[in-house]
Amino acid sequence: MALKDKIEELKEKNHAVIVAHNYQIGAIQDIADYVGDSFGLAKKVAELDVSNVIFCGVDFMVDSAVILNPDKDIIHPEPKATCPMAKMVDQEELERYRKENPDTSVVSYVNTNVETKAKSDICCTSSNAVKVVKSVDSTKVLFLPDRNLGDYIKRFVEDKEIDIWEGFCGTHDNIKPSHVKDLLKKFPEAEVVVHPECDPKVVDMADHVESTAGILKRAKQSRAKHMIIGTEREMGHRLKKEAPGKEYHFPGNPVCQNMKKITMEKMIHSLENLEPVIKVDENIAIKAKKPLQRMVEIGRGK
Ligand code: 13P
Numbered sequence: 001m002a003l004k005d006k007i008e009e010l011k012e013k014n015h016a017v018i019v020a021h022n023y024q025i026g027a028i029q030d031i032a033d034y035v036g037d038s039f040g041l042a043k044k045v046a047e048l049d050v051s052n053v054i055f056c057g058v059d060f061m062v063d064s065a066v067i068l069n070p071d072k073d074i075i076h077p078e079p080k081a082t083c084p085m086a087k088m089v090d091q092e093e094l095e096r097y098r099k100e101n102p103d104t105s106v107v108s109y110v111n112t113n114v115e116t117k118a119k120s121d122i123c124c125t126s127s128n129a130v131k132v133v134k135s136v137d138s139t140k141v142l143f144l145p146d147r148n149l150g151d152y153i154k155r156f157v158e159d160k161e162i163d164i165w166e167g168f169c170g171t172h173d174n175i176k177p178s179h180v181k182d183l184l185k186k187f188p189e190a191e192v193v194v195h196p197e198c199d200p201k202v203v204d205m206a207d208h209v210e211s212t213a214g215i216l217k218r219a220k221q222s223r224a225k226h227m228i229i230g231t232e233r234e235m236g237h238r239l240k241k242e243a244p245g246k247e248y249h250f251p252g253n254p255v256c257q258n259m260k261k262i263t264m265e266k267m268i269h270s271l272e273n274l275e276p277v278i279k280v281d282e283n284i285a286i287k288a289k290k291p292l293q294r295m296v297e298i299g300r301g302k
């Protein structure tokens with residue numbers, strides 16, 4: 001039986017749905033029922049009318065789905081697929097900061113572990129970070145953990161003092177202005193669209209700064225023949241499929257190794273056995289749910 005047919009059969013037999021992030025390998029994207037960015041995935045899982053969700057992404061995305069959907073079994077085909085940036089918040093340091101700055105709102109990127117979320121006032125994704133920071137009542141904000149996204153937010157929020165944590169995503173931070181410059185020499189008419197996790201110097205070179213879903217939306221609208229895309233290179237799979245007729249160039253050829261830890265074989269094992277179901281400590285989940293719910297309620301936008 002062809003792999004695709006086997007997956008379809010297992011999905012039906014076990015009443016399961018597959019959701020996948022835009023950085024998953026092409027084969028997984030192709031058989032997933034829904035492919036999206038962090039915000040889209042968080043919303044989609046809540047809308048699904050099934051009890052088994054196979055989540056192909058990294059741990060912080062899966063944990064958020066578990067916390068927001070206690071009635072569903074969220075299955076992660078490879079729990080070792082983690083996000084290094086999400087671990088860049090020292091809990092004692094954050095507790096100390098909160099004590100010393102009681103009037104400061106803590107805004108955490110979803111790329112954080114559950115302990116950090118539980119100590120936060122509100123979460124955000126790359127698709128609504130500016131809107132979320134603008135929404136908080138306080139005049140002072142701590143944004144964590146991505147210093148590059150923090151720098152990007154600061155460009156749009158003038159009436160708040162923003163402290164920024166020193167975290168970063170190695171995959172995006174390694175995209176250098178020289179990589180973009182080299183591509184622009186070859187394709188001077190190219191449109192440059194980058195993810196806000198990129199270095200501010202790369203952001204300065206961009207025509208548009210978007211989440212992964214926003215990058216796809218922009219590509220569909222753009223008339224450019226060449227696009228320079230500052231994000232993980234697997235994004236090219238969806239771009240070529242859903243916004244064809246252009247060439248996509250990835251400066252520095254960035255790869256997120258953790259996203260690649262999920263394979264077709266592991267996904268099929270999860271579909272067959274409906275495991276491993278991910279659990280989050282209930283005491284932490286209760287505290288982390290509020291900031292996540294507030295993020296979803298705010299929606300996308302700048
Ligand atoms: P998006 O929410 O834009 O898909 O980003 C998630 C991520 O981990 C980017 O590195």
Ligand code: SF4
Binds near residue numbers: 256257259
């Ligand atoms: Fe984390 Fe970076 Fe991978 Fe996104 S690309 S999951 S931020 S390591």
